[in-house]
Amino acid sequence: MRYMVMHYSDDAMEAGAPPSPELIAGVGQYMAEASQSGVLLAAEGVQPSSKGARLTVSGGKVSVTDGPFAEAKELIAGFAILDVKSKDEAIEHASRFAKIVGATKVDVRLVTEF
Amino acid sequence: MPGRGDTARAIEAVWRIESAKLIARVTRLVGDIGTAEDIAQDTFVAALKRWPQSGVPDNPGAWLMATARFLAIDTIRRRDRLAEKHAELAPPSAAVTVDYVAAASDDIGDDLLGLMFMACHPALSSDARVTLTLRLLGGLTTAEIARAFLVSEATVAQRIVRAKRTLAATHVRFELPDRGERSTRLVSVREVIYLVFNEGYAAAAGDDWMRSELCAEAMRLGRVLVALTPDDPESHALISLMELQASRAKARTAADGQPVLLLEQNRGLWDQILIRRGLAALERVEQLGGSLGPYALQAALAACHARARRPEDTDWQRIAALYDALSQIAPSPVVEVNRAVALAMAFGPAVGLDLADELTSVPSLAGYYLLPSVRGDLLRRMGRHAEAETEFLRAASLTSNARERTLLLRRAGESSHAARRRTGDP
Numbered sequence: 001m002r003y004m005v006m007h008y009s010d011d012a013m014e015a016g017a018p019p020s021p022e023l024i025a026g027v028g029q030y031m032a033e034a035s036q037s038g039v040l041l042a043a044e045g046v047q048p049s050s051k052g053a054r055l056t057v058s059g060g061k062v063s064v065t066d067g068p069f070a071e072a073k074e075l076i077a078g079f080a081i082l083d084v085k086s087k088d089e090a091i092e093h094a095s096r097f098a099k100i101v102g103a104t105k106v107d108v109r110l111v112t113e114f
Numbered sequence: 115m116p117g118r119g120d121t122a123r124a125i126e127a128v129w130r131i132e133s134a135k136l137i138a139r140v141t142r143l144v145g146d147i148g149t150a151e152d153i154a155q156d157t158f159v160a161a162l163k164r165w166p167q168s169g170v171p172d173n174p175g176a177w178l179m180a181t182a183r184f185l186a187i188d189t190i191r192r193r194d195r196l197a198e199k200h201a202e203l204a205p206p207s208a209a210v211t212v213d214y215v216a217a218a219s220d221d222i223g224d225d226l227l228g229l230m231f232m233a234c235h236p237a238l239s240s241d242a243r244v245t246l247t248l249r250l251l252g253g254l255t256t257a258e259i260a261r262a263f264l265v266s267e268a269t270v271a272q273r274i275v276r277a278k279r280t281l282a283a284t285h286v287r288f289e290l291p292d293r294g295e296r297s298t299r300l301v302s303v304r305e306v307i308y309l310v311f312n313e314g315y316a317a318a319a320g321d322d323w324m325r326s327e328l329c330a331e332a333m334r335l336g337r338v339l340v341a342l343t344p345d346d347p348e349s350h351a352l353i354s355l356m357e358l359q360a361s362r363a364k365a366r367t368a369a370d371g372q373p374v375l376l377l378e379q380n381r382g383l384w385d386q387i388l389i390r391r392g393l394a395a396l397e398r399v400e401q402l403g404g405s406l407g408p409y410a411l412q413a414a415l416a417a418c419h420a421r422a423r424r425p426e427d428t429d430w431q432r433i434a435a436l437y438d439a440l441s442q443i444a445p446s447p448v449v450e451v452n453r454a455v456a457l458a459m460a461f462g463p464a465v466g467l468d469l470a471d472e473l474t475s476v477p478s479l480a481g482y483y484l485l486p487s488v489r490g491d492l493l494r495r496m497g498r499h500a501e502a503e504t505e506f507l508r509a510a511s512l513t514s515n516a517r518e519r520t521l522l523l524r525r526a527g528e529s530s531h532a533a534r535r536r537t538g539d540p
Contacts, residue, residue, distance in 0.1 A: 089131065
């Protein structure tokens with residue numbers, strides 16, 4: 001089964017602060033381990049919301065607001081898609097990743113298969 | 115106590131992630147997988163006792179590894195003392211040395227690769243290789259393997275016992291073969307992984323989910339292998355082939371369970387994540403200069419379909435050329451039949467029929483339903499309906515698959531109808 005693991009942003013990331021060398025090394029190490037476990041299908045990180053936009057749709061009418069958006073901790077900073085055997089396994093992978101990147105909030109969601 | 119339950123579940127998850135690495139490292143230390151599995155099991159039990167009280171450690175993998183290492187060294191010491199006692203009575207046999215330095219390194223990659231070589235050792239039967247690989251590297255239980263292969267748990271347990279006995283009897287211990295032998299041994303590892311994949315891919319819609327789970331397991335093992343042998347093009351080719359084939363899993367069966375032919379599949383159901391990964395892996399194969407390997411050619415064939423947004427966009431000339439290359443390095447009658455189909459798609463039915471006609475004299479194809487089925491299709495496209503009908507009927511009589519037979523009989527009927535219309539008969 002596939003899980004999408006999403007970690008949330010923080011003020012520093014939203015401000016566009018470049019990641020520290022330790023963080024880059026830590027993520028590299030984690031990615032090497034994850035690929036050695038064979039479960040990682042895809043992973044991406046996103047830039048600060050100031051470089052993006054938000055669409056709101058009301059009554060069929062789309063309005064576009066350019067970033068940045070308030071509340072960094074409500075914004076997704078990146079995601080990974082894992083192919084694992086159980087939710088607990090996804091949680092264990094997510095918690096290892098969270099510790100390395102110092103994320104304060106991570107969602108683990110089951111991907112719909114049809 | 116909800117906390118306690120959470121810990122137990124966390125331990126299961128950690129175990130699933132760490133067990134192959136633990137068994138691999140301990141096998142390297144103690145030499146044989148039987149002892150290694152016991153020690154890994156004891157380590158797991160230690161975690162089950164300890165963690166509910168202490169909480170899951172910050173780095174659970176490191177905790178398990180340290181504990182397993184401690185237990186392994188303890189086992190070796192006891193074994194050495196026993197050997198000393200025996201030596202007083204009889205001269206020592208070949209001493210088993212332990213590579214402590216290598217075993218203390220942080221890089222678990224060599225350990226995992228060595229374990230793969232051991233589980234896929236040429237001394238073992240194909241069944242034994244598959245079973246040991248799933249058990250030791252995939253972390254599957256005996257029950258799971260039994261369900262996946264539609265055999266009893268006792269059969270699987272027996273296979274494991276026998277495999278361990280064979281390894282012991284043939285003095286197979288943990289080893290990392292040198293460069294030359296390594297590539298031969300990797301052939302066996304890839305074969306086992308692809309066998310597991312195909313077993314899962316052959317699963318029918320109503321089968322236990324564990325059967326199709328074998329595909330996912332094979333792909334995980336294939337990705338692990340790529341991480342361990344990043345410079346080997348055929349390892350990349352194997353994962354590419356599996357991911358490209360698996361990308362079509364949801365499209366190849368209709369809601370009523372009927373198989374859907376490749377060209378009739380709804381391409382919107384193809385898994386884009388797997389296609390992207392499969393194509394990227396194939397690109398890596400090309401960068402490594404391995405485009406002509408057996409898995410590379412099969413992956414390239416699968417990629418031709420994956421790249422075509424619509425069936426009519428398929429590059430049949432390339433497919434025909436790839437089958438031509440495949441028939442040279444891995445000749446098989448089935449490849450020839452597929453080559454005939456590709457030639458027909460690329461250059462017209464007459465060209466395909468020329469090859470298909472030649473194949474009718476190949477003895478190993480005499481009872482193979484696909485050949486008359488293909489010939490029937492090519493004859494039909496050339497307007498030779500009466501001959502097509504004969505071929506479809508022959509194919510129907512040769513297949514053991516009821517759904518296939520229904521389809522072939524229907525096509526025979528259509529050809530018969532077309533033939534009569536052509537001659538003006540009622």
